[in-house]
Amino acid sequence: MTATGGCLCGSVRYEIYGAPLRSTYCHCAMCRKATGGVLVPWITAPVPAFRIVKGNLRHYKSSAPAMRGFCPDCGTQITFWHEARANELDVTHGSLDNPDAFPPTRQIFAASRPKFMKGFDPDLPSRDED
Numbered sequence: 001m002t003a004t005g006g007c008l009c010g011s012v013r014y015e016i017y018g019a020p021l022r023s024t025y026c027h028c029a030m031c032r033k034a035t036g037g038v039l040v041p042w043i044t045a046p047v048p049a050f051r052i053v054k055g056n057l058r059h060y061k062s063s064a065p066a067m068r069g070f071c072p073d074c075g076t077q078i079t080f081w082h083e084a085r086a087n088e089l090d091v092t093h094g095s096l097d098n099p100d101a102f103p104p105t106r107q108i109f110a111a112s113r114p115k116f117m118k119g120f121d122p123d124l125p126s127r128d129e130d
């Protein structure tokens with residue numbers, strides 16, 4: 001199974017090989033700021049399963065242990081990496097060509113949700129931290 005995706009402007013394209021490890025809604029405030037979205041769904045894959053096939057990401061440290069990768073031309077956030085799970089890479093659901101292929105099955109940082117998101121997808125397992 002291979003998933004494909006890329007940024008809004010098309011400068012960056014990527015492929016993910018094999019099935020993702022997880023698919024997660026993140027409600028944390030940092031993901032909100034990083035993407036401008038009120039919640040951010042991620043798929044998680046082993047680092048070697050992710051390959052840039054066109055263009056290059058630019059990276060910045062969004063906190064001491066974490067790195068985010070985005071398209072330097074249009075700003076679409078593509079990746080999140082955290083040193084506590086250095087062998088995994090999170091990829092924004094919204095940058096996938098077919099986001100329906102990997103529906104999120106859990107929610108993290110639920111306590112950080114904006115109040116108007118209270119009760120969002122109550123059937124999914126929900127944690128107040130990661």
Ligand SMILES: [Zn+2]
Pocket residue numbers: 007008009010011012071072073074075076
């Ligand atoms: Zn772009």
Ligand SMILES: [Zn+2]
Pocket residue numbers: 026027028029030031032040109
């Ligand atoms: Zn987050």
